Amino acid sequence: MRVVVVGAGATGLGIAWDLSLRGIKVTVVEQGDIAQGTSGRFHGLLHSGARYAVRDPKAARECFEENKILRKIAVGSIEPTGGYFVEPEASNSAYSQQWVQAMNRLGITMRETSLGELRLRVPELHPKIQRAYWVPDGVINGFELLFRMRQGIEMQGGTVRLFTRVSGVKVEPLGRVEGVEVQSRQGGTEWIACDGLINAAGPYASEVAKLFSHPFPMRLSRGVMLVFAERKVSAVINRLAPPGDGDILVPHHRISIWGTSDEETSDPEAGPPSIEESRRLLSLARDLFPEMHQWRVLRAFSGVRPLYQAETSMDSRHVTRDFTIIDHAQMGGPEAVVSVVGGKWVTYRLMAEKAVDAMVAKLGITATCKTEDVLLPPLGESRLELRRDRVNLCECEEVSGEEVAAWPEASLGQLRTRTWFSMGPCQGTFCLHRVAETRIADGDVKTLDSEVMSLRRERDRGMAAALWGDNARQWALSRSIRSQVLAEVESE
């Protein structure tokens, strides 16, 4: 018995982990790298559900429950910072009342905080905040959690195939799925036989569905986020207002991420943000963080929410954050094929549970979900355990040669998400070639050069999208060093 899962985002890996724990063989097929999709381009917020309490109570409730579970099973990759909902001056207090009622109704933990305490804890906030509530928000280290899931899946005998795209689905005459056609980066095609198929392709889910049935209506929504160099707040800060653009600041690692926006799109590829998008996002911070334009900005990035809505009249902010499981047999498609769409990072486990429940029913077996109680195996190598007299290749993020060596198979792009190198203020200016050098012995120089250049372009785009203050100067310095010192001249 084998199930193929399309997509190695939070949802796909969550599903594969769930299947593995139920004793079912699984192969995950991912067209890019882990964290290359939306799951590596999100805000990092472990929602308490509070954000959706008024408009989307079902999603709110699910977030709250899953938040509690993730703190248990993903301990180490969740930072329990807590969060505040703060009401800026001159905002509509009627919403606050509505929100408090909804929170009470849903039973989401909440406590009103004195403004004195708030000012002490979050001195960066606007002095004229009128009201504040503490909620159990937290921060997800998304990269790490994804790697833990992958490790767990492989420990259970499952397979995760990266840089391999599902390009076809084979259905037997009786209408059951029989296998998938996959294509590797190098262009080779092969078949993987399976008894069930779960489509967790995020924003591409509808594209994947076309391989075996009708596409389904998705409401893709693009969001932009700004990264600042310091940890400006100790807890998540949310604007107490109906969900809108530019209303959450998440402290993450040593940085802070401000977001986000919500714009309907038809393109599952996020594409780099424009400087206009970044400036607009920044301008929305005034009533919460009046000094934000002076903070040291690092870069901007974007992601695409794989939302789903059968009705088509709403704008994407009003589309539910709840998820949907589609049984394709019920829509005239093949048997034993299930798609999962919508949802949040925080609810990936619940989405996986429901999707796998549907799948095991199709496969005619009984096996109950175990993910709620099983700890995700922690990664062997911990950043903190490494020796202290080491020489850092990446000085901003303190990444040593030993850490890089711990990922012998990873490409430079993969090393970035695994070690955090090149994510600090210099954005790879002084470390990329050093990290690349550690790969010289086995790699050929052409491949290495092209990996270096593609990471440079990726970093450069993010910096250029937030080109102001010291970041503008760093960008110019980086450009000079790349061309005048390293001779990385690209013809335009």
Next chain:
Amino acid sequence: MRHVVIVGQGPSGLLAADWLSALGAAVTIVAASEGSLALWSGSFDFRNYDQDGSMVTDPWQWWAEPSHRTFAQAWELSDWKRWWTALLRSFKDIGLIVDLTLPRENRWIVAPTGRLRPTFWCPPWQWTLSSSEPNEPVTLVDVGSLLDTPINWLKARTRNESAWLTETVALRRPDAWRRHWSGLAWAAFLDQPAGADWLITESIQAREHMRLSGALVFPQVLGVATTERLIQRISDAVDRPVFEYALMPPAVGGIRIRERWRKSLKSRGVLFRPGHVVEVTDSGVRLGESAGRIAADEVVIATGGMVGGGLALNHEGILTNTATGERGFFSGELNALTSVGVGNRRSHGYVVGRMVGGSDPDRHGDGGAMNVWSVATAVQAIMGERAVNSWLSTREEGPG
């Protein structure tokens, strides 16, 4: 005596100070911080890349074509010749070992990842190649665990190019060595007599393992103050030419030039003052944080553009000249706001170096030419063409 305030102590500020003081002006340099010489090895570029990114071999020929000239429109090759020679003379005066013959073509240097890059003039310690497809045999020295050395890159790049013979010899580490030693820490060690002695002993040892008979090339760590002496000693000991390849910033090569230049300028009466200029007026400059004013007859703005801190870009897209306070809107071109007042003094002084519009050293490799041309133009405008011409001709004729 005319008093000129120069804002900025990068290569263009130092060059302006050098030539202006030589012509008899009283010069004060005001700078907020370091200039860019500490970031690069001191090779002066003329024109390295064509518009389409291909390498330029003969920059003289390139500049001879009028349609090519992005700046220096009015300059003939004879102007370039005179002023490049003046630059080399200045380098000679500050104590570098300089051959006053101008290069006829670009040469190639090796970047820290083993890529080759053309350049026009190099300091004497710099290892250069006469072509982008080198075939001169070379022995590279590995001092071990020094970040940013191109040894491994070069080995990999030349693996399949049998035409280029390279070999590596490793030195045993000195007792004083620590894991975190950067290029600068190495240079400080080698400036000490004990460090120099260790180096000579080790080089003689290493000689046993050298199979090739070309140059011996070290990473750029051979001291800051004693470089030439060290190079001579090693060369005598191993009986072959000794050079260095440049590393990443901080760049020991650029720092050597900066140190000697500052020392020489100070000895000639040039004053160095720390300070952040926030306004330039007809009567001089005003410093930020109420640090007062400095009166001047003329002001030269050598503030380095975006990299040097002479330009600042804010979140609304407003570009500010940090020294004059002028503002403009950022059009996506970093050169915007910079081409004010080259040569002809406008309300805000003479602009030189990276602040000058019309050049893009990153894409074209014309940074050195930009410095030479813009400083020469400002010097001519300030001191008068007659005085400058007679000064230049004495420099050309005078003993070397």
